[in-house]
Amino acid sequence: MKFILDAEQRLFGDTLHKLLAEAGTPAVIRDWSAGTRDSGRALWRSLADAGVLAIAVPESAGGAGPLPVELVTAFHELGRHAVPGPFAETVAVAALLGHLQDGPGGGPGTGSGTGSGTEFGAWSAGIAEGTTVASLALPPAMPYALDADAADVVLVVDGDELRAGVPGEARASLDPARRLFSVTGGDVLASGPAVRAAGEAAYDMGALACAAQLVGVGRALLDVSVEYATARRQFGRPIGEFQAVKHHLADALVGLEYARPLVHGAALAYGSPDFARDVSAAKVAASEAAYAAAKIALQVHGAIGYTDEYDPSLWIRKARALYAAWGSPAAHRARVVSALT
Numbered sequence: 001m002k003f004i005l006d007a008e009q010r011l012f013g014d015t016l017h018k019l020l021a022e023a024g025t026p027a028v029i030r031d032w033s034a035g036t037r038d039s040g041r042a043l044w045r046s047l048a049d050a051g052v053l054a055i056a057v058p059e060s061a062g063g064a065g066p067l068p069v070e071l072v073t074a075f076h077e078l079g080r081h082a083v084p085g086p087f088a089e090t091v092a093v094a095a096l097l098g099h100l101q102d103g104p105g106g107g108p109g110t111g112s113g114t115g116s117g118t119e120f121g122a123w124s125a126g127i128a129e130g131t132t133v134a135s136l137a138l139p140p141a142m143p144y145a146l147d148a149d150a151a152d153v154v155l156v157v158d159g160d161e162l163r164a165g166v167p168g169e170a171r172a173s174l175d176p177a178r179r180l181f182s183v184t185g186g187d188v189l190a191s192g193p194a195v196r197a198a199g200e201a202a203y204d205m206g207a208l209a210c211a212a213q214l215v216g217v218g219r220a221l222l223d224v225s226v227e228y229a230t231a232r233r234q235f236g237r238p239i240g241e242f243q244a245v246k247h248h249l250a251d252a253l254v255g256l257e258y259a260r261p262l263v264h265g266a267a268l269a270y271g272s273p274d275f276a277r278d279v280s281a282a283k284v285a286a287s288e289a290a291y292a293a294a295k296i297a298l299q300v301h302g303a304i305g306y307t308d309e310y311d312p313s314l315w316i317r318k319a320r321a322l323y324a325a326w327g328s329p330a331a332h333r334a335r336v337v338s339a340l341t
Helices: 007-023 025-033 038-049 068-080 087-102 117-129 193-231 243-268 275-306 312-322 329-340
Strands: 134-137 144-146 153-158 161-171 180-191
Touching (some): 007 025, 007 038, 007 068, 025 312, 068 087, 068 243, 087 144, 087 153, 153 180, 153 193, 180 193, 193 243, 193 275, 193 312, 275 312, 275 329
Parallel strands (some): 134 153
Antiparallel strands (some): 161 180
């Protein structure tokens, strides 16, 4: 099956690519890694102005979505440019709040709790406008909240309870631009079966966004590796002419091209009983394809690929960090098997 974006979706992706190319994301990544947030928050607002976050927020909450195909298109570009920040977490929070406000089985504050529809609505509107950065912990699958120190809203879904998250100790990540925080639950904002269902919806949306990011990261690594293999010469010939290099690059391309339709297929399955299964299949393929592209990029570039000063190292680290983010391939394979059996 072919997944071909329509003209508006292609224009959306092209516009984001141009915006991010002009933003100089390597400098933003290094600032974010050092704890300097100004350039990252400015880029966040620019992306929000372009509609990246509004497409994750339901229309009833002031957004333009949910539009999963457009979301995948946007996150492919975010990955392609290795944009730092809790973007997947924020769209997952948007899905969680949307489910609580509009989903079956109840609304905010279902059962005991202190949450209010006004508070949830304000957070959703803030996400759409780009004024609210959110992070989320979903234990046990996701015990840590990404960039909780930079988030305006940190939430924890623990079983049937939604709590305000209280960030604790920061944990090191393979990617210096990803600071993971242990989180404890504070005030109960909502409780009941609707919260558990909302947490599952948030997990699926976050995993889909992460899968799209991974395909974008992998594609960027493949492109820069091909460029380097064309320019770098050994024995009077470009190294890309040697089969040992050429075949590895071809394998990376095949992996990414197999992952891409799975990610788009999962987006098209949104709202169907197969959505969770298809998201898991996409996350497995995207994780492995991006990881393989990172490994090959490192092999092609040699020792230079390890250096902090060399920009592709930022993408290599992100591919390895996102590999297990929003669920490891093993965890998602288990979900696929469970759904099929």
